[in-house]
Amino acid sequence: MFMNADLEKLIVLQRLDSAAHDARTKLADQPEREKALDARIAAARDVVASAKEKLTESQNVRREHEKTVALHQGRLSKFREQAMAVKTNQEYHAIQHEISFAQNEMKAAEDAVLEKMLEGDDLTAAVKRAEADLAAEQKKVDADKKALAADAAEQKAALEKLAAERADVVKSLTPSVLATFELVSKRRNGIAIAEARDGICVVCHVRMRPQVFNDVRKNEQILQCDSCNRIFYFVPKPAAAPADAAAQPAQ
Numbered sequence: 099m100f101m102n103a104d105l106e107k108l109i110v111l112q113r114l115d116s117a118a119h120d121a122r123t124k125l126a127d128q129p130e131r132e133k134a135l136d137a138r139i140a141a142a143r144d145v146v147a148s149a150k151e152k153l154t155e156s157q158n159v160r161r162e163h164e165k166t167v168a169l170h171q172g173r174l175s176k177f178r179e180q181a182m183a184v185k186t187n188q189e190y191h192a193i194q195h196e197i198s199f200a201q202n203e204m205k206a207a208e209d210a211v212l213e214k215m216l217e218g219d220d221l222t223a224a225v226k227r228a229e230a231d232l233a234a235e236q237k238k239v240d241a242d243k244k245a246l247a248a249d250a251a252e253q254k255a256a257l258e259k260l261a262a263e264r265a266d267v268v269k270s271l272t273p274s275v276l277a278t279f280e281l282v283s284k285r286r287n288g289i290a291i292a293e294a295r296d297g298i299c300v301v302c303h304v305r306m307r308p309q310v311f312n313d314v315r316k317n318e319q320i321l322q323c324d325s326c327n328r329i330f331y332f333v334p335k336p337a338a339a340p341a342d343a344a345a346q347p348a349q
């Protein structure tokens with residue numbers, strides 16, 4: 099298929115520019131992706147911290163109950179000593195009453211200590227789980243960061259290669275055609291060419307005049323879209339495939 103030499107090069111140039119744009123976009127996304135990885139670690143650390151906090155809280159409550167147990171133990175031994183020395187039946191009953199009250203209080207505190215011990219086992223296990231999760235997340239994030247750095251290096255290398263290829267293409271282009279391409283590219287978000295298909299600019303979707311489309315189909319001249327100014331190119335439909343189409347190149 100015949101095509102204007104400049105037009106052919108513009109298609110290459112556009113491919114290079116679009117690839118460079120993709121590479122730059124990926125590079126620009128890097129800080130955001132790195133932040134997201136750091137956020138994953140921070141979240142896992144938060145889980146560990148909150149599990150530890152719950153454990154500490156539970157241990158503090160348990161210590162309070164242990165103090166209560168010790169307090170009543172002290173009172174009980176004092177009451178038992180006093181019980182040995184009582185003179186009257188009334189005194190004896192009074193002290194028995196004190197002993198029974200202290201025993202009940204101590205029993206309640208001991209139950210509470212036991213409950214907190216069991217809770218402590220669960221909370222300790224939860225801390226260990228959270229720490230294991232953090233370690234696993236750290237490993238994954240380290241791997242992801244490594245991949246991210248490798249990707250950045252790849253994009254930078256691609257950009258260098260694309261720039262070199264672009265310089266080659268630019269050298270061989272008619273300067274006025276290059277100027278038009280650059281101008282449209284700048285004004286149209288980096289897309290300076292557009293396929294003309296079925297009489298329509300596929301980028302801005304505006305229908306062209308039939309005569310313009312007829313000219314565009316020939317791929318002989320540099321023609322621009324009236325609406326978006328992009329430079330048109332035409333991709334002929336593959337001829338109706340004969341039975342032995344396998345030998346025919348694609349497009």
Ligand SMILES: [Zn+2]
Pocket residue numbers: 292299300301302303304323324325326327328
């Ligand atoms: Zn257009």
